[in-house]
Amino acid sequence: MSGEFEAAGGIVTGGLIGRALEPRAGEHGGEAHGPGALCLNCGTALIGPNCHQCGQSGHVHRSLGAIGHEILHGVAHFEGKLWRTLPLLAWRPGELTRRYVEGERARFVSPMAIFLFSIFTMFAVFQIVGLQPPSDINTGLGTTEMIAEMRQEAVDRRADSIKERDERKADDPKRARYEKRIADAEATIRQLDSIPKSAINGRARVTHIQSGWYALDHGFEKWQKNPSLMLYKLQTSVYKFSWLLIPLSLPFVWLLFFWKRQYHLYDHTVFITYSIAFMSLLFIVITLASAIGVSEGWIVAASLILPPLHLLRQMQQAYSLRWLSATLRTIVMLFFITIIVSIFLTLLVVMGSLG
Template identity: 45%
Template sequence: MSDIFEGIGTATEGGLLSRAIEPDSGAKPPHPHQPARCLNCDTPLTGAYCHACGQQGHVHRTIGAFMHDLLHGALHFEGKLWRTLPMLMFRPGTLTRRYIEGQRARFVSPMALFLFTVFLMFAIFQVLGFTAPTDLQGPAGSSGTVEELREEATSEIADLRRELEGEDLTDAERTELQAEIGVLETFLHENPESALSELTRGIRDGAAGPEAPAPDNEPADGIEAPPTVRADLSDLATADSGIAWFDKALNKWRDNPSLMIYKLQANAYKFSWLLIPISIPFVWLLFAWKRRFKAYDHAIFITYSLSFVTLLFITLSILGAIGVASWIPTSMALLIPPIHLYKQLRYTYDLSRFSAFWRLLVLSAFIWIVVGLFIQLLLVLGAF
């Protein structure tokens, strides 16, 4: 239940944030009960808004109006949204081009729509339970409880004893099995931590055997053999790179992976806007020789495209949660994005079918690079 309320709060936060950068447009008739002069600057009113300070002419003073404003501002229920969404879904290139060319009052701005959809997506994820796992453990708890380890050791001893009864074992193999059994029995009666370290050492030494034959390339008498270096995975797990900031981040991931994954998820929507500046240079490369298109055009294109993908993720998540056959969301996830991106490319930049198609292929490869860079940036941000 707490996830549901947290999700609603996240969606509301996104709506209010998008409202802050996307105010009402001026396409409203004057309210029949608004005063003749602006209540803020006393300028004569000629429409629904003051042309001097921008304040709305009619000011509400009832609790009902306050609740209406809350829902209107938080959830962005207004005419612009319902004009924008159908075009975003079915005519994305036309929407992008019309906004770039100056039709701003009719449509929700790409940044406001993007912020709202991102917050809404993570709110839906919280309601549906798609959150970061909280039961991951660091090295201290990765081996389970002592009782669980004792049960595993008892079972392992039984398996080793049955294996020891085999008649086709060599002396070295019998010695190895006996060493393992001895260390496991020590674990059951003594300090588990010291026994575990002894187990690793015993298995390694027992594998060589007391009378292990010398290797064929043993050096001749009088020639000193090169030193042997032993290393196992535990050594690698605790190794440091020597780079202070990198080791600090790595230690945080080792010590508390659940916290770090939670921070990664939280940063994913807080810094999702970074996808836009990261993507702009890659889209620019597709049109570097066309002076007609500027970085601003690419930014609008990217932002509307990301908004659509976010809405698609929301739809697929809901379909999966209500039990729709898995092939339906899978097919939608594979087919809809490239078709939508092709249509947006072609009509935003006025391209031929061939030009839009080859740019779609290149941009599809660029997308994976952008996602990789974004994830790496989140990992760095989560470590500090």
């Protein structure tokens, strides 16, 4: 039950953070007031529902229910913008991207606001349905091949260190560094050779495998001692650092259009942010569909077909491309996405190991 409450809190938090970033232009501000009414914030005479000087609504609530009203607007309403944005994001994403870039922004939720809302909601839904890292990972090495591979790596590391040491003069202070690497490699080899054959296919464990970089070695040790905890931290890092996908994707999208001077980095950023937000919302729908028992075949088909089709449609509409041109760019972009995700996960693993 505590997990469900925590997940619900995540949804609320995502909505409120997104709401904090969302401009309030174009929203209803409350009832208009009669002549002579003053803004309660700055004292300016009101000529409409909102103060034209500071922007505050002329109608303010002063009740406990007003707090709930603010939360509901923050999470679900975005003062009506969300319900104008979602249909376009789902069916005409390129039109939404182009209209926002060209300046039609008061009607729609901004890319970053809906991105934050969708990311928080996605991970909250994952938690509600029980998508968590496994807690009983076997930390054993397992097979003879894996041990042999680790031993060979240690042998190669020792040989390289010996070569580097011998190429330096006797008074070179860097020789000590290579002496230490040689000693560490030999210790690893002895440790691997000492594993009983009867334990090789069981839960044999090897620790203190050294790379020569203390921070990275410490990270390896943490992964080896408690992989379940490290996987949980990795999941949390995905949740916290998902925004990195935007700058990581930007140069790849730019490569698809770098010779078209009418498109700027801002345009590509809006395209990327709306696209990631849709994919997060799609994952939410697929996860919920799986949880209520929708056929696995439909789930797999939706997961494989809808993302590239949506990307194709958004690219064709946003950049006013012919279908053939949009299709070719989409194929290239799908390849780029594998690179982007690999870089993203590598960064998270390295940050988790170092920190």
